[in-house]
Amino acid sequence: MTLAPWRSAIAHALHRNRSLVYARYLQLATVQTNGRPANRTLVFRGFLEDRNQLKFITDTRSAKADQIQQQPWAEVCWYFPDTREQFRINGCLTLVSGNDSHQNLQPARISMWQELSDAARLQFTWPHPSKPRVETPEAFAPPAPDPIQPVPNFCLLLLEPVQVDHLELRGEPQNRWLYHCDENQEWFCEKINP
Numbered sequence: 246m247t248l249a250p251w252r253s254a255i256a257h258a259l260h261r262n263r264s265l266v267y268a269r270y271l272q273l274a275t276v277q278t279n280g281r282p283a284n285r286t287l288v289f290r291g292f293l294e295d296r297n298q299l300k301f302i303t304d305t306r307s308a309k310a311d312q313i314q315q316q317p318w319a320e321v322c323w324y325f326p327d328t329r330e331q332f333r334i335n336g337c338l339t340l341v342s343g344n345d346s347h348q349n350l351q352p353a354r355i356s357m358w359q360e361l362s363d364a365a366r367l368q369f370t371w372p373h374p375s376k377p378r379v380e381t382p383e384a385f386a387p388p389a390p391d392p393i394q395p396v397p398n399f400c401l402l403l404l405e406p407v408q409v410d411h412l413e414l415r416g417e418p419q420n421r422w423l424y425h426c427d428e429n430q431e432w433f434c435e436k437i438n439p
Contacts (some may be wrong), residue, residue, distance in 0.1 A: 249297045251409040251424045257334060258325040271323035273301070273404075275312040275338075283312060289323070290360075292404060293353060299334070301402040302357060302365075305342050307374050310400060313338045321404065329414040336406040343397045350401065358395035369396050403413045412439060 262268035274284045290300040299321070303309055313319070317339070323332045341350040358366065370387045372379040379385075390396050409424040419439035426432050 249406070249409070249424065249426070250434055251406075251422075251432070252292070252297065254330075254411050254422075255323075258328055258330050258332070262325045262327045267326060268325055268327070269375065271321045273309070273319060273321050275309055275319045276316045277308075278315055281392070283309065285309065287321075287402075288408055290357060296303075297402040297406060298339075299406070300353075300357065301404070302361070303340070303400045303402045304369055304374055304405060305340070305398045305400050310340060313340055319404065331410075331412045331414065333410040333412075334404065334406045335408040335410075336404050339403040341401040341403065343395060343399070350403070354401040355393075355395060357392060357401050358399055363389060363392070366390050366392065366396075366399075369399050398428075 249402045259268065263322070269289045270286050272284055273287050273290055274282055277283050282413050287301045287303075290302060292298060293300055317337045318335075319338050320333060320335045323334070324330070325332075339347065339350075341354045343349045343354075366386070367389060370390050411422045413420040419435050421439045422434055423437050424432055424434045
């Protein structure tokens with residue numbers, strides 16, 4: 246597979262903003278079952294090997310997992326403060342869980358689990374997200390999970406982009422490019438007005 250032309254722009258932005266740990270944070274918008282938007286911040290975990298899919302992690306018990314199963318279309322908005330660039334990436338999400346039909350993606354899920362810090366893995370053993378607060382401190386200090394095999398509720402989340410809107414806010418006038426993917430998986434780029 247050929248890497249999309251917008252990948253080099255993101256790689257450049259990541260490199261030029263590498264001193265900012267929060268430059269790897271972006272916002273993911275999904276659609277709730279009632280049709281209203283839902284937005285949250287995620288950590289970019291890289292690209293799926295030799296693919297254009299962005300990697301994230303989530304808990305299958307979260308509201309976003311239910312939303313994605315109902316409506317997989319989503320958009321991320323990613324802002325790089327040092328270079329003053331914004332990427333809006335529209336595409337389809339795939340949840341790769343332990344009991345999932347995506348058996349070909351299980352090695353990527355397991356590898357992602359193994360790359361996490363102990364503290365990040367531990368959060369997947371905490372009480373159910375969004376439920377009433379458990380007041381016993383022990384609930385948030387369970388035994389460490391296996392660092393090799395993911396817990397059942399750990400999920401690799403992949404975004405397969407179909408459109409990328411790249412805006413450079415520096416300059417007069419600003420620069421903007423729109424990348425889109427056709428039905429043959431070929432990417433096209435158009436320079437557009439900011």
